[in-house]
Amino acid sequence: MSSKQTEPRAPTLGLALIPVVLTLVVLGLQLFYFDDFTPHIPLSIGLAITSIVGIYLGHKWPNIQDGVFHVINVSLPSVSVLITVGMIIGVWIASGTVPTLIYYGLVILSPQIFLAAAMILCSIVSLSLGTSWGTVGTVGLALMGIGAGFDIPVYWTAGAVVSGAFFGDKISPLSDTTNLAPAVTGTSVFDHIRNMMPTTIPAMLIALGIYTWVGFSMVDAESTSFERIDAITSALQENFWISPWLLAPALLVIGLAVTKQPPIPSLFAGVVVGGLMAMAFQGAGLHEVFTFANSGYSIETGVSEIDSLLNRGGIQSMMWTISLVLIALGFGGALERTGCLETIINAIMTKVRGFAGIQSSAIGTSIATNLVAGDPYLSIALPGRMYAPVYRGMGYSTLNLSRAVEEGGTLMSPLIPWNAGGAFVISALALGVADGNIQNLLYIPLAFACWLAPVIGIIYAFTGLFSPKATPEEIQGWKDSGESIKDMSAHGFDGPETGWESEAKPAE
Numbered sequence: 042m043s044s045k046q047t048e049p050r051a052p053t054l055g056l057a058l059i060p061v062v063l064t065l066v067v068l069g070l071q072l073f074y075f076d077d078f079t080p081h082i083p084l085s086i087g088l089a090i091t092s093i094v095g096i097y098l099g100h101k102w103p104n105i106q107d108g109v110f111h112v113i114n115v116s117l118p119s120v121s122v123l124i125t126v127g128m129i130i131g132v133w134i135a136s137g138t139v140p141t142l143i144y145y146g147l148v149i150l151s152p153q154i155f156l157a158a159a160m161i162l163c164s165i166v167s168l169s170l171g172t173s174w175g176t177v178g179t180v181g182l183a184l185m186g187i188g189a190g191f192d193i194p195v196y197w198t199a200g201a202v203v204s205g206a207f208f209g210d211k212i213s214p215l216s217d218t219t220n221l222a223p224a225v226t227g228t229s230v231f232d233h234i235r236n237m238m239p240t241t242i243p244a245m246l247i248a249l250g251i252y253t254w255v256g257f258s259m260v261d262a263e264s265t266s267f268e269r270i271d272a273i274t275s276a277l278q279e280n281f282w283i284s285p286w287l288l289a290p291a292l293l294v295i296g297l298a299v300t301k302q303p304p305i306p307s308l309f310a311g312v313v314v315g316g317l318m319a320m321a322f323q324g325a326g327l328h329e330v331f332t333f334a335n336s337g338y339s340i341e342t343g344v345s346e347i348d349s350l351l352n353r354g355g356i357q358s359m360m361w362t363i364s365l366v367l368i369a370l371g372f373g374g375a376l377e378r379t380g381c382l383e384t385i386i387n388a389i390m391t392k393v394r395g396f397a398g399i400q401s402s403a404i405g406t407s408i409a410t411n412l413v414a415g416d417p418y419l420s421i422a423l424p425g426r427m428y429a430p431v432y433r434g435m436g437y438s439t440l441n442l443s444r445a446v447e448e449g450g451t452l453m454s455p456l457i458p459w460n461a462g463g464a465f466v467i468s469a470l471a472l473g474v475a476d477g478n479i480q481n482l483l484y485i486p487l488a489f490a491c492w493l494a495p496v497i498g499i500i501y502a503f504t505g506l507f508s509p510k511a512t513p514e515e516i517q518g519w520k521d522s523g524e525s526i527k528d529m530s531a532h533g534f535d536g537p538e539t540g541w542e543s544e545a546k547p548a549e
Contacts, residue, residue, distance in 0.1 A: 049099035049380075056098075057384035060091040060376065061413050068459065079475060080459035081368055084415065088372045095379035108378020109371040112419060118305070120367070123359045123465065125308040126178040130469070131333040131354030132315040133179060137287040137323055140277045140351070142183035143190070145285075147270050152191040152260040156252035159184045159198060160205035160490070164245070166295065167209025172216065172304055173455070173462075176206040178469040179291065185470050186347070190273045193260060196480065199470050200487025203455045204248050207462075208490050211451050212241055218421060222447040225425030226432075226439040227524060236440040237447065239507035240494045248490035276342040282322050290315040353471060361475075365464045369415025377423060382410065386427045396437055400502035403428045403442055404495050407449025417454035417462055421446045430527035433519055438509045441502075448498055452491040458482060 064087030071083045088109070095105045133139045150158055162184070167176040181202040188198030210216045212234050223233035277283060290311045297307035312334065319325040319333070337355030342348055376382045386406055393402050403424055410420035425446045432439050454462030458474065467474050472481040486492075501507045511519075519526065 047099065049095075049104075051380050052094065052098055052384050054384055054388045056094060057381040060087055060094050060381060061385070063087070063090050064372070064413070076477075076479075080415075081365055084365075084368045084372050084459070088368070088375050091372065091375040091379055091381065094381065095375065098379060100379055105375055105378055109374040112370045112374030112377065112416070113367055120363055121305050122172060122174055122308065123363055124356055125305055125312065126175055126469070127337075127354060127356045127359035128312045128334040129175075129308060129315065129354075130178050130182060130358070131335075131337045132312050132319060132330060133290060134338040134351050134354055135323060135325055135330065135333040136290060136315040136319040137281040137283065138290050138315060138318070139179070139183050139186075140281040141283050141285070141287045142180070142291075143186040144274055144277045144283050146183065146187035147190045147274055150187060150191075152193070153256040154253065155188060155191055155193060155260070156197060156201045156256045157249050159188070159201040160245075160248060160252055163202050163205025164209040167206045168213045172308075173206040173210035173451075174465055174469070175294075175304070175308060176209065177202060177466055181206060181470060186273075186351075190270045191260065194483075195470075195472065196483035197255065197259075197487055199466070199472060199481065199484035200489070201252055202470065203466055203484060203488040204245075204252075204490035207452055207455055207488075208241065208245060208494075211447060212237055218417060218447065218451045221418060221421050222425065222443040222450070225422050226429050226443040226446070227519070227522070228438075228440050228443050232440060233443045233447070236507075236509070237444050239501065240444065240448065240497045243497055244490045244493040247493055251489055272344055273347055276344040276347050280340060280342050280347075284322070287318060287322065290318065359468065361464075361468060365415075365459070365461070369459065369461060370419070373410070373413075373416045373419040376413070377419065382423055383427065385409075386424065396435060396441075396508065397499075397502040399428065399431055399435065400441055400445055400508070401499050403445035404449040404498060407446045408453050408495070411450060411453050411457055411460050415457070415460045417450050417460065420454070421450035424449070429524070433511070433524060434527040436511055438511045438515055441508055444498060445495075448495045452494055456485045456488060456491055458485075 064083060067086050068080055068083040071077055071080065092102070092105050096102065130139075163176050163180055166180045167173050184202055185195065185198055188195070211219060213219055219234065220230050223230050293314055294307055294311040297310060316330040316334070319330050320327065325333070333355065335356050337353050337358050339352050340348065342351075373382075389402050389406060393399055406424040406428070407420045410423055411417060425442060428442050428446075429439050432442050454460050455466045457463045458467060466472070466484075467481075472478060472484070474481055518524075
């Protein structure tokens with residue numbers, strides 16, 4: 042049999058949509074009909090359906106398997122972060138770091154400004170650490186306790202935490218996604234960060250204004266139950282030694298991040314220092330510290346808010362999220378290897394006209410990849426690779442594309458419950474969605490900064506504001522590096538510069 046006979050075929054659009062549509066149907070059945078928020082099996086079925094489609098197209102199972110494990114392998118650093126954050130949560134509770142943050146937050150912060158302050162604090166920490174997940178699992182966890190003390194609904198606090206954490210991550214030069222977006226689109230990381238400011242700053246200011254307004258209108262300081270706050274702070278003082286010195290593990294991690302040390306060793310250093318402080322200041326034994334890092338912290342204070350917040354952490358608490366991440370990534374890898382995602386993206390590209398349509402499509406494709414594949418990295422890398430030649434052929438800077446995929450990928454990830462980002466947020470902030478607390482999913486629309494940025498970006502695309510065209514230096518860089526440039530003459534574009542030679546004649 043010749044190699045041509047065994048060459049896999051590209052799927053038609055209808056065939057490429059089959060695994061996507063069927064997976065969404067099964068996922069909807071599980072989530073909404075059975076009222077069971079465990080998307081693992083539907084995504085596993087989606088992987089199987091995609092594999093069947095791939096075999097029908099001529100792919101051999103080993104080839105599909107390689108695609109699955111390739112994407113999983115790329116994501117292993119993120120899984121390592123999850124494992125380390127699990128250890129941090131358990132050990133930092135035991136050391137008194139998280140209880141100290143909660144205690145001083147309740148004592149210092151005003152209930153009215155809490156939501157706005159929470160967003161700002163998470164932004165600063167995430168910008169310093171370069172990790173939204175690390176911020177959510179540490180500072181975000183403490184803020185959830187403070188919000189409970191102020192009797193602020195869980196979903197409002199979670200929305201503010203997510204807004205700040207993922208926006209800080211989006212513009213941090215230490216962030217993996219902030220480096221991934223310019224890498225796949227051929228731009229520099231600092232140019233990429235500067236080009237995101239026109240959407241970042243307005244979205245953050247609008248979100249800050251909303252959180253401030255809600256704080257003053259929803260929270261009445263005079264009616265705030267200070268007896269409840271006193272009960273929480275008293276319980277913390279009775280069960281932990283509270284001192285500013287116990288913030289040392291968090292300050293150490295931030296300091297290592299600022300000096301551009303690798304994230305995983307930096308986070309693990311926080312685990313080690315937290316464990317030493319748990320033994321030195323809280324009276325924990327070495328074996329207890331090992332248990333906290335693996336299985337999480339356990340305490341009964343008699344105050345429900347404290348018990349529900351502090352009985353958590355450890356590597357094992359992350360296994361639900363890790364298993365979901367691995368399955369979702371495997372599904373995304375199968376979709377990519379069989380050509381289904383590429384076919385769908387190409388179909389989209391043939392239906393749009395002009396820069397505004399392409400920019401909106403790039404954002405929408407990143408969001409759709411997040412929805413279907415459950416992976417923020419794939420939602421940045423795949424559209425970035427697919428759309429870059431189109432931007433070059435239109436003569437627009439690929440900085441527009443890097444901003445589009447960053448916002449559709451990084452910022453929308455925590456707003457999709459079955460996505461790696463959303464699953465982590467739900468787990469790390471103890472939202473209890475799997476236990477039936479579906480109302481806590483209201484954090485999704487309340488994470489204003491995350492979904493406002495793509496909306497503002499689309500407005501810019503249609504108005505032409507902050508939508509730079511390629512500079513002569515950028516065009517020369519494309520030439521020098523031999524970048525792929527799609528002929529867009531049929532859509533009225535002559536190329537990235539006057540006199541650019543098109544391979545096809547313009548449409549009649």
